[in-house]
Amino acid sequence: MTRIVLQDVTMIYPFEKVSGLFDRKQKKLILEQQKNMPYTSNEGVIALQHFSSVINDGEFAVILGPSGSGKSTLLRIIAGLERPTLGKVYFDDEEYNNVKPEDRDVAMVFQNYSLYPNQSVYENISFPLQVKHTPREEIDAEVKKICELLGLSRKLESLPQDLSGGEKQRVAIARSLIKKPSVLLLDEPFSNLDVIMRRNLRTQLKKLHQAYHTTFVYVTHDQYDALSLAEKIIILKDGIKQMDDRAAEVFLHPVNRFCAEFVSSPIMNIFEDVEVKKDSFSLFGKQYQLTPSRKKHLGKEKKVTVGIRGSNIHAGKEGIEAVVDYTEVIEADLIIHAKIDDQRFVIAEKYKEDKETRYLQGQKIYVTFDEDCFHLFDENGDRI
Amino acid sequence: MAKHKNKIQLMKGEAGFHYLALVVMILLMLFCVVPLVLMLTVSLSSEASLVKGYRFIPSAWSLDAYLFMWAKRATILRAYGLTIVITIVGTIISLIMTSMFAYPLSRKDFKPRNVIAFILFFTMLFNGGMVASYMVWTRLFHIKDSLWAYLLPGSLMGGMNVLLVRNYFNANIPYSIIEAARLDGAHDWTIYSKIMVPLSKPIMITIGLFSALGYWNNWTAGIYYINNPKLYTIQVYLKKLMDSIQFLKTTDLSNEAVLLAQRSLPTESARMAVAIIALIPVLIVYPFIQKELIKGMVVGGVKG
Structure with a gap:
């Protein structure tokens, strides 16, 4: 360490x-x-x-x-x-x-595996210990231990060219970890x-x-x-x-x-040039209060960029009227692409195969935003 | 219809090219094979029949040349043995030196590599010349009448071979493998011996063969530096034999002893017989390494 x-x-x-x-x-x-x-x-x-x-x-x-x-x-x-x-x-x-x-x-695992093509899996994994002139019995024991941990015990005699991508990467990880x-x-x-x-x-x-x-x-x-x-x-x-x-x-x-856009799973919706009036900002005709610290940071700025993750927007029977564009299922999430006027945004819901989660193109829905979950950025892109 | 016509025309063009290539290749093959066949038949001809000139089918067959060689078997076998030893030792040393020179030149993190490469490749174009080399080798290194005369001058390591091996290292061994080995704790000798050399088999075989042929066919070193007949290699022996025959032929025939010697010597056929004997090992080994040789030449020349 x-x-x-x-x-x-x-x-x-x-x-x-x-x-x-x-x-x-x-x-x-x-x-x-x-x-x-x-x-x-x-x-x-x-x-x-x-x-x-x-x-x-x-x-x-x-x-x-x-x-x-x-x-x-x-x-x-x-x-x-x-x-x-x-x-x-x-x-x-x-x-x-x-x-x-x-x-x-230090040890390193490379993107392209970088295994030694002329050496078997056993030789590849044991290479760092061989270089240090570790006794053979000790090498055998260490290779056995790490191969059991990574499920490589049956592949010890194989050459890298005979392995799948996942196996190659496990060999690379084993090789890098064996020398602790x-x-x-x-x-x-x-x-x-x-x-x-x-x-x-x-x-x-x-x-x-x-x-x-x-x-x-x-x-x-x-x-x-x-x-x-x-x-x-x-x-x-x-x-x-x-x-x-x-x-x-x-x-x-x-x-x-x-950072907000790059680490954005579920997707971060960005609304630019949102006007600020006194203690609040207005989004789709609804006013949202600014906290005192945000207001202080904002100073005389009149416009902000507002970000909110798809999981913090909810489709229901009440709220701001929006129109469904299309939907997609990504892993366990149902991603609803919708728009209010011409402003497009994304809602992420847990996917359930029942009537309520079936959204059709052009269907009207009503959305609400979690007020606590707004991210505000100034004109330089810094957090407010 | 037009398409069909085009297709036929293209095929005709292709066929024409194939026939042309075939003719050229057959001609090239004949250029290589005909002298060998002629050499064999002349060595099996009687000396009298050769007076009229060489023939592919001798008018009179004879084993005199080989019997003459058999009579000289002690000398020939010694020369043979010496040539084999020099070829094996020289090739091994040459491979080690060439690959060890090429390895640092292939390393991006070896800063003086460009300067060293320039010095090396400079010698491919310019050198000190024969007289200067002779003086350095004989007066400074004292290699006259020793086996070093065959091993050291000119044939230990060539710039061209280093270039081929360096290119092979660069083009065929990913640099990240070297980096991985360094991070695994391997120092340069381990990386060179356990990774670079085993991964370079094709180019090593190619360079090895070039080098081995160079040592096997090297007769100039013997002529320049060797006076002791016990240290003659087969090529030197062949050269000396030819010179002796030439000497006998051009000497005044009124000398009785020379006349006698000339009559009893199978001159022309003996020359060819020695050449055939010198060629046998190459002919035996070549088919086994032909594939690797071509592979090495192709991969070594991929990238400049």
Whole structure:
């Protein structure tokens, strides 16, 4: 177990050098592409900007963000595969910037499994112990133990090419855990797997975290993975940290509009340019009171962006009149796409196959909003 | 109808290309095979019949050349054994050196790799020349009349082979495997020996074969550096034999001893017989590694 402290970490990837006399067009194109990245400096593309965070002993931290947000870069910096351009990385108060990956006592599960194709499952899993010259009996016992835990006991002689995607990922997890690392890093490990396999492996991973008490750092762009696994969620966008808090807090009190929309299961409805009058704001002709703290934060601002999750809007016999557009069933939820005037929004209800939950296109319904569950954002997208 | 016509025309074009390719391939094959067949038949011809020139079907068959070789079997077997030892040892050393050189050049995190690669590839285009090399090897390394003369100069490691192996590493072994191994606690030697080399079998076989052929056919090293007949390899022996025959042919025939020797020697057929004997191991080994050789050449050349 290790406490990881990241202090003001910045990562700049130098612009790719395009040399040679030929392909001038391609050279121009590459340079333009690089310059058009969200953040660039004279030195190159900024993948991570002044990132600071603390991941505690034995914590399950999830780094969440869209593609290109710098989450894999952050993981690689923790692993030692990349050296930050600026900032410090501490493992248990000891600076680790110049410590090689092989000397860090970290393990990593890669998105593409990265198993050794020439070695059997047994050899793959036992590789980290063989490298440490662990006695053979001990290796056998450890491999047996972890394979039983991950259901790989019958596959020990197989080569990676003979395994399914889920089995390969379990071998990768077993290989990374067998040396009992202080930190286990997981780089989108389930993104190549089907839904059922993901669900099973999520459960197994949670159990493994409880069994090994290792610090887990998990990178994903999938909010389901994040919310179901994380004790702490770090949200990144364009290399900048947006939020760093407990999973429940990220869900209940997103600090800005990006976080609210990104962690939005059920879907977060956003209503822009909602007018504020005195102590209240008006939505679809109905007034909703502002709390004193919100009012203070708002100051002289006359318009806000209002967010509310689909699960906090209810369809019933009373309320504001709306028209059903279409419905869809996603897992256990019935998602009703409706509109009031031309404003579209989504209602999420628990799916029940009875008359009341059958909504037809063009059908009139009456909706109410949970007043306590409104999220208000100012013009910069920050939470009010 | 028009479509049907087009189809027939296309097929005709394809067939034409196939026939052309077939003719070209047959010609190429004949260019390779005819000298070998001729070599075999000449070695089995009587010396007298060769005066009129080489023939595919000899006018008089004879085993004299092989009997002459049999008489010299002690020397030939020694040369053979030496060639085999040098080929095996040289190939192993060459494979180790080449792959060990290529591994750091394939690593993105090895910063001086471009400078080293430049120095290496520079030697592919320019070198010190024969005289300078000879002086360095003989005066600095003192390899004259030793087995090192066959192993070291020019054939230990080639820039082209390093380039092929480096390209194979880059194109066929995902970099994340190296990263995974590093995170598993493996240092460079373990990564090289347990992951990179076992995963590079096709290119290793290709380079091994290039190298082995290079060692097997190497006669220049023997001519430059070897004076001791006990250290002749089969190719050097063949070269010396040819030179001796040439010497006998061009020497004044009034010398009685030379005349006698010339009459009793199967000159032309003996040359060919030695060449056939030198070729046998290559002919035996090649079919077994042909597939891997082609695979290695293709995958090694995929990416520059």
